Amino acid sequence: MASSPPGHVSLTNRCRDSKSPYVRAHMDNPTAWQLWNAETLALARKTNRPLFVSIGYSACHWCHVMAHESFDDPRIAQLLNEHFIPVKIDREERPDIDRQYMDFLQATTGAGGWPLNVFVTPDLEPVLGGTYWPGPKTKRALAGGGSFEDVLTKVAQAWKEQEKSIRESGSQIARQLREFAQEGSLGGRQANGDIGDGEQDGLELDLLEESYQHYKQRFDTQYGGFGGAPKFPTPIHIGQMLRLNSYGSDVREIVGEDECQDAQQMALKTLTFMYKGGIKDQVGHGFARYSVTRDWNLPHFEKMLYDNAQLLPLYLDAWLLTNDPLYLEATMDIATYLTSKPMLSPLGAIHASEDADSLPTAADKEKREGAFYVYSVDEIQRVLSAQEADVITRYWGLQAAGNIDPQFDAQGELKGQNTLCVQMTPNELATELELPETKVNDLLKSSRQKLLAYRDSNRPRPALDDKIVTAWNGLAISGLARTAAALASSHPSESADYLSAAIGAAECIRNHLYQPSTKTLLRVYRDGPGSTPGFADDYAFLISGLIDLYTATFDASWLRWATDLQESQTSLFWDTHKHGFFSTAADQPDILVRTKDGMDNAEPSVNGVAAHNLHCLGSLLDDAGYAKMARRTVAAFEVEISQHPGLFSGMMPSIVAAKSSMQGLVVAGKGGVADKAVQAVRRGVRPTCTILRIGSDIKETEWLRQRNQLVKDLDAEKEFVQLCEGSSCKVLDGAGVDDFFKSA
Incomplete structure (x- = not known):
C-alpha cells in the first residue's frame, strides 16, 4: 500500500449538512462522508480519487450493522478518507442514483440489496460493487473470510497501479448501461418500427392467463406467497391475483372461471398468513418490510410507508370480495397505523418509515434488531395474569428458550426472544382450554392491551424517518381514500378519520412540495422542502392517489390537479420517440443513464401506474388522447410483457382496458x-x-x-x-x- 494517496485533500464529515435522517445518522462517523452534489463530484475529479458511494435508508438493519462494524472503525475510516471520496446517499431521496448502481450490481453479481456500496471513477462510472461487507473485527473476517478492509486495500492498490485499465473497464460498463437505456425496451423498439402507432396491438387478454400460471407455479401452498425465503409481500402481484376475477366476463372466459377463483384464493391465503404472522405487528399496528423465513414469522422489523400503503387497498378488496371480518380488521389496522402517531406528520402527510433496530430499554446503550417487538416468556408472565399468559403463550406459540431459529439470528440479538405469530384460532384455544370462546377472545384482547401499554411505557420506540416522500404519500392517499369511501356507511367515524387523513396528506403535498407556477413536484420534505425535483414515480403515484381521492369526495379540484400533474409528467418524462415514461427528467445532471421502469418490484412500476392513470383520466374526462397515450405506454414494453407477463402485473389493468374498454359511469x-x-x-x-x-x-x-x-x-x-x-x-x-x- 502506498503511503501517499492520490490527491492530497483534508476531508471532513459533511453529513450534518443533510436533512436526511439516514445520512445524518452517520455524522459522527470518523469516515469523512461527503454529500452527493456538484462540489463533491468536482472534488473527485480534481483529486483523481475514486468515489466510494454507500447507499441505504434509515430503517435498514444491515445498513446499521455495517455502519457499526466498519464506518465507525478508525482504520476503515482512515482508508476511506485517504484513498477515496466517501459519499453517503439516502436511496429514498435519490432513487435514480440508487437504481443505476443497483442495476450495475445485479448485472455483475446477480444479487442486490442494501446497503448498496459501489466504487466509481471520478467520471461516475462503476467498477466494483457489493452490499454488506463484514467489518475487520467480525468472526468472518477474523476467520479469514475476507472483510471490508480487504476490499478497500485491494481497490486502493489497484487504482494506484492500474488506473488506466480500471477507467477503461468503467467506461465499457457505463457504455453498456447507456446503450441499453438509450435503445429503450424491446417493445418500444418494435412498436416504433413495426406496429404503426405503437398502441399495444400485439397484447391480448390471454396474457392474464399466462400471468396466473406464472404465480400458480410459484405459489407456496403451505404458507401462501410466491417463492421461498426471504419472502416479500410484493402487493402489486398479490393484487393482480386477488382482482383477476373482478375484471369481467371477457377475462373470465379467457383465463377460466376456476382459474380466476383459484387466483383469488391464492391471494386470500397469502393475506391471511401474513396477517397472522410475525411480519404483522401483533400488539400494535402495521406490517414489517418482509419475512426472513418462508412462513412469514420472522421479519426484518423495519416498517415502511410504501409497503403499508400498498397493503391497505389489498386487504380492503379482500374484505369487499369476501365479507370476511379478518380482512376488515386488517384494513382498519393498517389505516390506523398510517393515520396515527408517529407515522402521521403534524403537517398532515405521512412519514417514511420506522427503524428495524431500537434500544431494548432506556438504560441500554446498544440497539438491537426487533427489540421493540419481541418478547421473552418471562416478560409475558410478568406483565400478564397467569391465565392471560397461558392463553397468549399457546396462541402465539411462545417458547421459554425463544421461538427464533439461531440460523436466522446472525448477530445473536434475538436469543431467548419470541416473535408473535398466531398458531391457533380462538375456537381451537377454547376447546383445548375448556373455556367459552367469548372468554378466550376477552383474554386475547386484554393481553394485547397490557402488552401494548407495557411496550409503550418500557421500550424506546424505533427511530422514525420523518421524511415526507411525495410518491409514497400518493400511494397512501389512494389507499386511505378508497378505504374511507368503502366504509362510509358501515363505519362512518373511522371513514371520516381516514378521509381526513387522505385530504390532509394531499394538501400537505400541495402546500409544501408543489410549485404552482411550474406545476412541478419536489421529491422530499423534511424541515422544509428538499432540493431534489420529483421523479416520474412522484407524479404517477400522486396522480393515482388524487383520482381515488376524487372518487371518495367528488371534489373535482383533485381531478383538476391530477390533470395538471399529468401534463407535467408528460412534459418532463415522456419518451417522444419510443413512448413510455423515463424515471428521470432529461436535464438530470448527475446520472449516467436514463432508465424506464416497466417491471413491478417492491413498488409498482411507474409505467404501469401511469398507463392506468391515463386510462382513468381518459374515461373520466372523455379524452381519447389520454387513452392513446396509455396504450402507447404499455406498447413500449410489449415484447417484455409477452415474454414475462408475471413480472408486469401493473400493466394488466391497462391491457384489459385497451381490449375490453374502460367502463365509465356518469x-x-x-x-x-x-x-x-x-x-x-x-x-x-x-x-x-x-x-x-x-x-x-x-x-x-x-x-x-x-x-x-x-x-x-x-x-x-x-x-x-x-x-x-x-x-x-x-x-x-x-x-x-x-x-x-x-x-x-
Missing part, C-alpha cells in the same frame, strides 16, 4: 339510482371502472363541464346514471345498475 343529481351507483362503485372491486359525478354542490363542476363534452349539457340536478364503454353510452335505471355490478 352520475348526476341525487336519489335512489344515483346513490346506488355511487355506493356500488365505492364498495365494488372493478379495476377498469370509473365514476364521474356532477351537481350544483360538486366543487369544480363547471370545470368538469368544460373538460368533458359528455356532461357539458347535462342537467346537474336531474337524477341520472349513464354507462359509457368505448364510444357507446346508455342510461341505467336501478335494475340496470344492479345488473352492471352483478356482471363483475
Whole structure:
C-alpha cells in the first residue's frame, strides 16, 4: 500500500449538512462522508480519487450493522478518507442514483440489496460493487473470510497501479448501461418500427392467463406467497391475483372461471398468513418490510410507508370480495397505523418509515434488531395474569428458550426472544382450554392491551424517518381514500378519520412540495422542502392517489390537479420517440443513464401506474388522447410483457382496458339510482371502472363541464346514471345498475 494517496485533500464529515435522517445518522462517523452534489463530484475529479458511494435508508438493519462494524472503525475510516471520496446517499431521496448502481450490481453479481456500496471513477462510472461487507473485527473476517478492509486495500492498490485499465473497464460498463437505456425496451423498439402507432396491438387478454400460471407455479401452498425465503409481500402481484376475477366476463372466459377463483384464493391465503404472522405487528399496528423465513414469522422489523400503503387497498378488496371480518380488521389496522402517531406528520402527510433496530430499554446503550417487538416468556408472565399468559403463550406459540431459529439470528440479538405469530384460532384455544370462546377472545384482547401499554411505557420506540416522500404519500392517499369511501356507511367515524387523513396528506403535498407556477413536484420534505425535483414515480403515484381521492369526495379540484400533474409528467418524462415514461427528467445532471421502469418490484412500476392513470383520466374526462397515450405506454414494453407477463402485473389493468374498454359511469343529481351507483362503485372491486359525478354542490363542476363534452349539457340536478364503454353510452335505471355490478 502506498503511503501517499492520490490527491492530497483534508476531508471532513459533511453529513450534518443533510436533512436526511439516514445520512445524518452517520455524522459522527470518523469516515469523512461527503454529500452527493456538484462540489463533491468536482472534488473527485480534481483529486483523481475514486468515489466510494454507500447507499441505504434509515430503517435498514444491515445498513446499521455495517455502519457499526466498519464506518465507525478508525482504520476503515482512515482508508476511506485517504484513498477515496466517501459519499453517503439516502436511496429514498435519490432513487435514480440508487437504481443505476443497483442495476450495475445485479448485472455483475446477480444479487442486490442494501446497503448498496459501489466504487466509481471520478467520471461516475462503476467498477466494483457489493452490499454488506463484514467489518475487520467480525468472526468472518477474523476467520479469514475476507472483510471490508480487504476490499478497500485491494481497490486502493489497484487504482494506484492500474488506473488506466480500471477507467477503461468503467467506461465499457457505463457504455453498456447507456446503450441499453438509450435503445429503450424491446417493445418500444418494435412498436416504433413495426406496429404503426405503437398502441399495444400485439397484447391480448390471454396474457392474464399466462400471468396466473406464472404465480400458480410459484405459489407456496403451505404458507401462501410466491417463492421461498426471504419472502416479500410484493402487493402489486398479490393484487393482480386477488382482482383477476373482478375484471369481467371477457377475462373470465379467457383465463377460466376456476382459474380466476383459484387466483383469488391464492391471494386470500397469502393475506391471511401474513396477517397472522410475525411480519404483522401483533400488539400494535402495521406490517414489517418482509419475512426472513418462508412462513412469514420472522421479519426484518423495519416498517415502511410504501409497503403499508400498498397493503391497505389489498386487504380492503379482500374484505369487499369476501365479507370476511379478518380482512376488515386488517384494513382498519393498517389505516390506523398510517393515520396515527408517529407515522402521521403534524403537517398532515405521512412519514417514511420506522427503524428495524431500537434500544431494548432506556438504560441500554446498544440497539438491537426487533427489540421493540419481541418478547421473552418471562416478560409475558410478568406483565400478564397467569391465565392471560397461558392463553397468549399457546396462541402465539411462545417458547421459554425463544421461538427464533439461531440460523436466522446472525448477530445473536434475538436469543431467548419470541416473535408473535398466531398458531391457533380462538375456537381451537377454547376447546383445548375448556373455556367459552367469548372468554378466550376477552383474554386475547386484554393481553394485547397490557402488552401494548407495557411496550409503550418500557421500550424506546424505533427511530422514525420523518421524511415526507411525495410518491409514497400518493400511494397512501389512494389507499386511505378508497378505504374511507368503502366504509362510509358501515363505519362512518373511522371513514371520516381516514378521509381526513387522505385530504390532509394531499394538501400537505400541495402546500409544501408543489410549485404552482411550474406545476412541478419536489421529491422530499423534511424541515422544509428538499432540493431534489420529483421523479416520474412522484407524479404517477400522486396522480393515482388524487383520482381515488376524487372518487371518495367528488371534489373535482383533485381531478383538476391530477390533470395538471399529468401534463407535467408528460412534459418532463415522456419518451417522444419510443413512448413510455423515463424515471428521470432529461436535464438530470448527475446520472449516467436514463432508465424506464416497466417491471413491478417492491413498488409498482411507474409505467404501469401511469398507463392506468391515463386510462382513468381518459374515461373520466372523455379524452381519447389520454387513452392513446396509455396504450402507447404499455406498447413500449410489449415484447417484455409477452415474454414475462408475471413480472408486469401493473400493466394488466391497462391491457384489459385497451381490449375490453374502460367502463365509465356518469352520475348526476341525487336519489335512489344515483346513490346506488355511487355506493356500488365505492364498495365494488372493478379495476377498469370509473365514476364521474356532477351537481350544483360538486366543487369544480363547471370545470368538469368544460373538460368533458359528455356532461357539458347535462342537467346537474336531474337524477341520472349513464354507462359509457368505448364510444357507446346508455342510461341505467336501478335494475340496470344492479345488473352492471352483478356482471363483475
